[in-house]
Amino acid sequence: MDFPAFVEALGRTARRLHDAGFWHRDLSGGNLLLRFGPDRRPTDVYLLDLNRTRVGKPPSVSERLRDLSRLALFRPEHQELLLRSYWGGPVSGLRKDLYLAYHHGFRWKNESKQRLRGGRDRLKRLLLPRGTHAHIPEAPAGAGARDKVVWDHLSDQPHQHAGRLDKLKVRLADARHHGVEAVAVASSLPRIWRRYQELKAQAHTRPVDFSGIGVCVRPWPEAPGMPLALVEELGARHVLLRLHPWEEDHTAEEHLARGLHGRGLEVTFALPQSRELVRDPARWRRALEEIAPRFTPYGKRFQIGQAINRSKWGVWNVREYMELARAAEAVLRPYPGVELLGPSVIDFEYHVTAAVLNLRDPGFRFDAVSALLYVDRRGAPENRQAGLDTEDKALLLRAIAETSRNSTPRCWITEVNWPLREGPHSPAGRDVSVDEESQADYLVRYYLLALGTGVIERVFWWQVVARGYGLVDPADPAHPRRRPSFHALRTLIREIDGARLEEVLPAPPPARLYRFRRPAGTEVVVGWSATGRPARATLPGPAIVVVGRDGEKMAAPTGTEVEVGASPRYFRLAP
8 A cells, every 4th residue: 555645535525525524423444435446546435433423514624634543654744644635735833743742642542541451451351361352263172281282274373272370380399490491591690791792792893794684484375386486576585484393294395385486585594493393202203214314305404393492382391492403303314515503492491492592401502593583563673672672682692602612603583573453364463463565664674683793603584475464465365465674675785785784874863874885895885763753864975866665756855864764765775
């Protein structure tokens, strides 16, 4: 969707409504119906739910602005566009101040309701069984607390039926194992922290090769050839293909792996576990023995396990994961050139990573440390969690790897995305989901921040085709819609994949400027605002070409002073 065109159309429609003598009083995104033309621009905007509307005379200025303030437009540039299209020109002074006051008040009211609702929901989750979407199967009959896991085909991940009290009982029963993990973490923490401080002091002091942009794929039964075609369209050179060892038939995965390898792409395989495989180590080993000869001709790297700190993936303690990793070491290591990645901890829960990597005599060793690093899905990648942003977390992961007993210093981020507000297809709740435009902005900025540290070899987006989070919407297999994040990643790859990050330029916060030198010798500065608010910054030289986040050409500035916003821009500098 052409979002700025939508905002302009909305402003004009609201003005016609008010001038006709209607005060809507519930003008929100949920009460809009849109019709689009072939160019993705809105041709008609319909206003719904008029039961609260007052009719008879044109609303006052205050009433008009109260209507406009209910619309969920949070970026200053979108708010400016709405007001300009509504009033027919630039807006300042009292009208703008009143709009912002109403908007902040309405937002505070909604957030207060959400906080109250969130506290009530947390209490319900603690005391009552979890509710589920209708499509999720029931837990196996007679299953114990550890085994109430089923597969959710819409979000392509397991679903845990065990409630909080069930989980607490299991954790208490495993207290001895968790004690061993705690000792491993405590003994390693001083050297990890010292190394982290050293890495932080060295950050951005030397050039960094920027060449680790990757994407994840799975077969698409409705359009078997499309994943490969989309990867080629993106221009990605690194691909992670997730296999499902619990399944008997890997024909579709093998066909896709052969196609990727045949086009010269670097293919890595993820080997997640299920609760059934954790309970049956012999079956896990047999699955690996079948997978190894079939897939090693197409790729030599295998990630062992998936989100081992989430019980829905079947692992309740590190001891269970050690059995999986030992079997993988025994089965896969004999194949020439094979590299193993792990422990694939999800989210910022590095204590589990440190525990696995510092156990004594575990029976395995990783060639690279892998993490599914969802930094802060409630907002931008620059946001801080426990005082650390994306860059800090990348450096801390490297410090854990460099000081560990059971791995090399190399680090990969093998899964990241921002979930979309698409109901049960989203892998996370609505509270942590974003719109498509924000997803595209965050994607580019995450790659820049993580790979720009120089301590992460690869970053993979999960995944190319998926509802709820993918780069491509699979609703129409014959003509799949590329989301803004698809165009944003393709532009990122085209502009700076294989380039060298020369330096992070000085810029007044919240502006960020990264200067790259491409293999041909040309220079590109990537600029954005870490908070999303427009910010001014100065380029090191005049830009002859400006490329927007999604690849669109933009007007070049007349000087070196530029404005940057939430969406990164690429400023190609004059020689």
